[in-house]
Amino acid sequence: MLEQELIGKRFGRLTVVERTDIKQCNSGEAGNMMYRCVCDCGKERLASGTDLKRGRAVSCGCANADVVKEMKRRLHLGDVEHSNVYQLMRKTSKNNKSGRKGVFWNSRKKGWGVTIGVNGEKKTIGLYSRLSDAIAVREEAEEKYHKPLIEEARMKVDEEKQE
Structure with missing residues (x-):
């Protein structure tokens, strides 16, 4: 999937808005392009194209908070x-x-x-x-x-x- 093809796509709760000039570098490698995304809850976050495509970036963090909230609710039943x-x-x-x-x-x-x-x-x-x-x-x-x-x-x- 080309970088431009990511714009407008949904990944979990995230919608890719634009590609940034920022690159995420891991241990001196060339780096992954970062994208500005908007979550369904309204918050924004940056995510690499790789993380989006591999399912490692699916929300601004609110999905994790929802999972924890549900676990606590079930526990306290x-x-x-x-x-x-x-x-x-x-x-x-x-x-x-x-x-x-x-x-x-x-x-x-x-x-x-x-x-x-x-x-x-x-x-x-x-x-x-x-x-x-x-x-x-x-x-x-x-x-x-x-x-x-x-x-x-x-x-x-x-x-x-x-x-």
């Missing part, structure tokens, strides 16, 4: 009563010795400790000599504290899909 439900439903860490989230060996007290996150705070449930007892207590705590939050978040996501 899981926020219910100061708890991030996605964190609640995460898998157990590979470093976990008990095989259960919130259950850990307390070497100082020589027992299995149980904690659970509630409203953004860590709540200590207790200390147990047997791992099976600690896991059972943790499961009861999840049923009491986490299950209602997960159900509420699922309803929130379903409502979002219907809109």
Whole structure:
């Protein structure tokens, strides 16, 4: 595609307005011609013909901002009563010795400790000599504290899909 053929063309959200006298030089090479472009949002930016043709220049930066905004919106769909439900439903860490989230060996007290996150705070449930007892207590705590939050978040996501 010749340089003049780029003028008036659209690349993503950018429309090429004119060729400039500026060249983009990379490590002493001859350089790429730069073009003045107008984004759909109204902002202007310079972009090389190569970047435009290869899809590396598609907006003034507003496209990236929109992607980040949408990611944050989706992430916060899981926020219910100061708890991030996605964190609640995460898998157990590979470093976990008990095989259960919130259950850990307390070497100082020589027992299995149980904690659970509630409203953004860590709540200590207790200390147990047997791992099976600690896991059972943790499961009861999840049923009491986490299950209602997960159900509420699922309803929130379903409502979002219907809109």
